[in-house]
Amino acid sequence: MARTIIPFGPQHPVLPEPVHLDLVVEDEKVVEARPSIGFIHRGLEKLVEKKDYQEFTYIAERICGICSFIHGQTYCQAVETIMNLPVPPRAHYLRTIWGEFSRLHSHLLWLGLMADALGFESLFMHSWRVRERVLKIIEATTGGRVIFGTCKVGGVRRDIGPEAAADILKELDGIESDMREITRVFLKDRSVKDRMCGVGVLTKEEAYELGCVGPTLRASGVSQDMRQLGYAAFHELRFEPVTRTDGDSYARCAVRCGELFQSVDLIRQAFARLPGGDIAVKVTGNPNGEHIARTEQPRGEVVYHLKANGTKNLQRFRVRTPTFANLPALLKVLQGCELADVPVLVLTIDPCISCTER
């Protein structure tokens, strides 16, 4: 049969991310997908030469617009490890709380986009309605909606008082019941299941060998979550990675739905154990050394490599973002799929091309 190449992206009506794929199709079946990325390279890694290591926190946060807080947190953790800073425990707990709020809003955003890709407009609206409640909490506690700006080298810049904490926990109950209503539709509805069950299956071995991270990996049955490394306050909180064994699009959706409630539980645990004391330490001097930091973002594991030589500018800065690790898996699941399933499959790895290209 004759082969045709159908270009997909970088601008595409369902996918708000500038990834370009050349889809080689036979009839309606995709035989091969060839990616090309690099449309929005911003040269952020090079900027370490211009901005000093404290100012660079703001740039690290702007690598990604959705997992912004965890990017800033990873950067600060790396610098703090190099400089051996005794970060107060309260700062660690506050970072954990904000990190989990950022996971909540990221997963709710993804659920909405998924519903949109499936053509389920009203479910999209409902997901984003709940996300807005999370964003309100984030804006009231940090001052920003998606760029939190509260993480700094040595601690955090804002505190959450006891009254605010009580209000947040009350609002969280409402958010949780709202999330139960919408995740029920994602997990039970016939029209959603028809589009996702058995589509884009990735076996446990394939997921592991292709080096997947985050929900994509856990949906295939590998129980790996960087939060188990115990950074920030995670070593004192109890949680089990959410896993599924089917490895299809539905499993990836179910893992993210499960992680919503896991995050709510982690926020409650963190508030219950929130220690008193300072929220930041004074930072003097410049970093000198090298460190690799790993954290779990909503999309998976992010790796930061920092190299400093004792001056106020870092020598080298490098990021491996989760989407970059998940792209080989995407190309694998696209092989042999129906053309109509392509947007859904691309979305199931939760692509964030802007941070992949930095």
Place this chain on the structure above:
Amino acid sequence: MGYFTLTRLALKWALSKPVTTRYPFEPRQPVPGSRGELAFTKESCVYCNICAKKCPTGALVVNRAGKRWAIDRLLCIQCGCCVESCPKKSLSLTPSHGTIAITKDREWF
């Protein structure tokens, strides 16, 4: 397998008030604690230049001799570094977004 699983949610929201506001007609209430426009109090400022040194984007210019303070609103990222470092508490971040910058000039005070 479920059918019509959204019906309950749809009915509930068909009968309740919309969560969205009719924006241009109903003004948006700023969320307390939000980081919005940077406000400057001329009376207490001693033109020490600390804020301009601390600003990560270089949005501020202080002229000590002429007793002038300026901000490039398009460069400011509302991070609050200058607010934390000002010894005279002359700076603050208001919760509302303020007006839109329409020129690329600095605003001088």
